[in-house]
Amino acid sequence: MPALVLLGAQWGDEGKGKATDLLGGSVDYVVRYQGGNNAGHTVVVGDQKYALHLLPSGILSPGCTPVIGNGVVVDPSVLLSELSGLNERGVDTSKLLISGNAHIITPYNVTVDKVTERFLGKRKIGTTGRGIGPTYADKINRVGIRVQDLYDESILQQKVEAALDAKNQILTKLYNRRAIAADQVVEELLGYAEKIRPYVADTVLILNQALEDDKVVLFEGGQGTLLDIDHGTYPFVTSSNPTAGGACTGAGVGPTKISRVIGILKAYTTRVGSGPFPTELFDEDGEALRRIGGERGVTTGRDRRCGWFDAVIARYATRVNGLTDFFLTKLDVLTGWEEIPVCVAYEIDGKRVEELPYSQTDFHHAKPVYETLPGWSEDITSAKSFSDLPKNAQNYVKALEEMSGAPISAIGVGPGRDETIEINSFL
Numbered sequence: 001m002p003a004l005v006l007l008g009a010q011w012g013d014e015g016k017g018k019a020t021d022l023l024g025g026s027v028d029y030v031v032r033y034q035g036g037n038n039a040g041h042t043v044v045v046g047d048q049k050y051a052l053h054l055l056p057s058g059i060l061s062p063g064c065t066p067v068i069g070n071g072v073v074v075d076p077s078v079l080l081s082e083l084s085g086l087n088e089r090g091v092d093t094s095k096l097l098i099s100g101n102a103h104i105i106t107p108y109n110v111t112v113d114k115v116t117e118r119f120l121g122k123r124k125i126g127t128t129g130r131g132i133g134p135t136y137a138d139k140i141n142r143v144g145i146r147v148q149d150l151y152d153e154s155i156l157q158q159k160v161e162a163a164l165d166a167k168n169q170i171l172t173k174l175y176n177r178r179a180i181a182a183d184q185v186v187e188e189l190l191g192y193a194e195k196i197r198p199y200v201a202d203t204v205l206i207l208n209q210a211l212e213d214d215k216v217v218l219f220e221g222g223q224g225t226l227l228d229i230d231h232g233t234y235p236f237v238t239s240s241n242p243t244a245g246g247a248c249t250g251a252g253v254g255p256t257k258i259s260r261v262i263g264i265l266k267a268y269t270t271r272v273g274s275g276p277f278p279t280e281l282f283d284e285d286g287e288a289l290r291r292i293g294g295e296r297g298v299t300t301g302r303d304r305r306c307g308w309f310d311a312v313i314a315r316y317a318t319r320v321n322g323l324t325d326f327f328l329t330k331l332d333v334l335t336g337w338e339e340i341p342v343c344v345a346y347e348i349d350g351k352r353v354e355e356l357p358y359s360q361t362d363f364h365h366a367k368p369v370y371e372t373l374p375g376w377s378e379d380i381t382s383a384k385s386f387s388d389l390p391k392n393a394q395n396y397v398k399a400l401e402e403m404s405g406a407p408i409s410a411i412g413v414g415p416g417r418d419e420t421i422e423i424n425s426f427l
């Protein structure tokens with residue numbers, strides 16, 4: 001019953017696509033359990049680079065069944081264009097399964113996301129503008145549209161009208177925008193229905209049966225721990241639960257079924273959008289990390305904010321996710337620095353603090369306390385085992401492991417599929 005959760009241990013963009021893809025060959029199901037097309041995975045297969053936003057990265061592994069779980073929000077137009085883009089490149093997508101309970105990102109959810117951000121001005125969250133937050137808000141408000149609603153026209157009509165009732169008041173009276181016609185939305189959604197139908201399935205039943213049959217199921221988190229709606233840097237977060245518990249609710253499997261929780265951890269830190277980030281760099285080191293690490297959003301094309309590794313964050317991720325392992329990514333990006341600072345604790349109002357403060361105010365005031373580790377200049381991209389790494393790189397990894405509270409079981413030393421050092425097998 002190997003059920004693995006693979007999730008971001010920081011603010012997302014840790015290189016999850018590479019990790020998922022590495023396991024892809026031996027995994028029977030890859031399941032997305034939250035988020036939507038706000039995620040961005042870059043997967044490199046041979047000389048081909050694939051940017052996926054909504055689809056699970058298992059879609060690129062022929063033996064694997066990709067699953068979009070009930071906890072995901074699905075923009076049907078993005079879904080269909082991502083599928084046809086892959087088909088044009090010869091990728092077979094016919095095995096995809098989509099939960100009938102997944103919620104649909106409607107055109108009005110995208111509109112509301114954009115106008116709300118504009119209205120917030122300086123206080124904006126810096127969302128991806130894809131309608132994610134408003135779709136989850138509709139779900140919680142019980143006015144959401146689910147994939148299964150596409151197959152009952154009269155229910156769909158009623159639900160869209162109900163959802164638009166209040167929204168049109170807000171759009172016209174508060175935001176000074178035009179009202180959205182329910183009929184048009186219904187027509188657009190119905191246009192997607194038959195194209196999506198072949199994929200719609202009872203994914204909860206299928207996944208639980210797969211686990212009974214000893215299949216390997218990988219739950220792939222989008223975004224990252226610090227963007228979690230409950231455990232992240234609220235309100236500068238996404239509107240779902242990327243943390244490990246989200247895999248259970250977002251896919252319909254019980255916590256007793258999960259055997260391993262792997263946190264993807266970048267060898268330094270990045271974040272996009274607004275919100276606190278204690279180790280953020282505003283100097284040439286930050287610029288160099290951005291340039292060498294290619295730190296530009298796959299989904300939004302925005303430059304990522306960059307900073308040194310933060311062990312306080314990593315320890316927090318270990319705790320809230322119950323991590324059993326880390327996959328350390330992008331170690332090669334740090335090659336060439338004579339010394340590498342690592343944040344080991346914070347100073348908050350003159351006091352040293354070892355753990356992430358629960359108070360938002362304290363976290364906003366947190367100043368990083370750095371320890372400096374010696375760097376390395378040798379190219380590490382062809383390293384195949386831990387002992388191939390220069391001594392200082394080995395020590396950097398060991399130091400991070402000790403500070404972060406879980407074993408580092410794999411290390412990414414380059415973007416390619418085979419540029420990974422495996423220390424402990426994940427399966």
Ligand code: IMP
Binds near residue numbers: 038128227237239
């Ligand atoms: P939303 O998910 O579009 O609502 O955006 C909320 C916050 O999460 C913003 O700060 C986004 O930049 C951030 N975010 C959403 N998806 C990702 C991701 O895949 N990687 C990194 N940040 C993300």
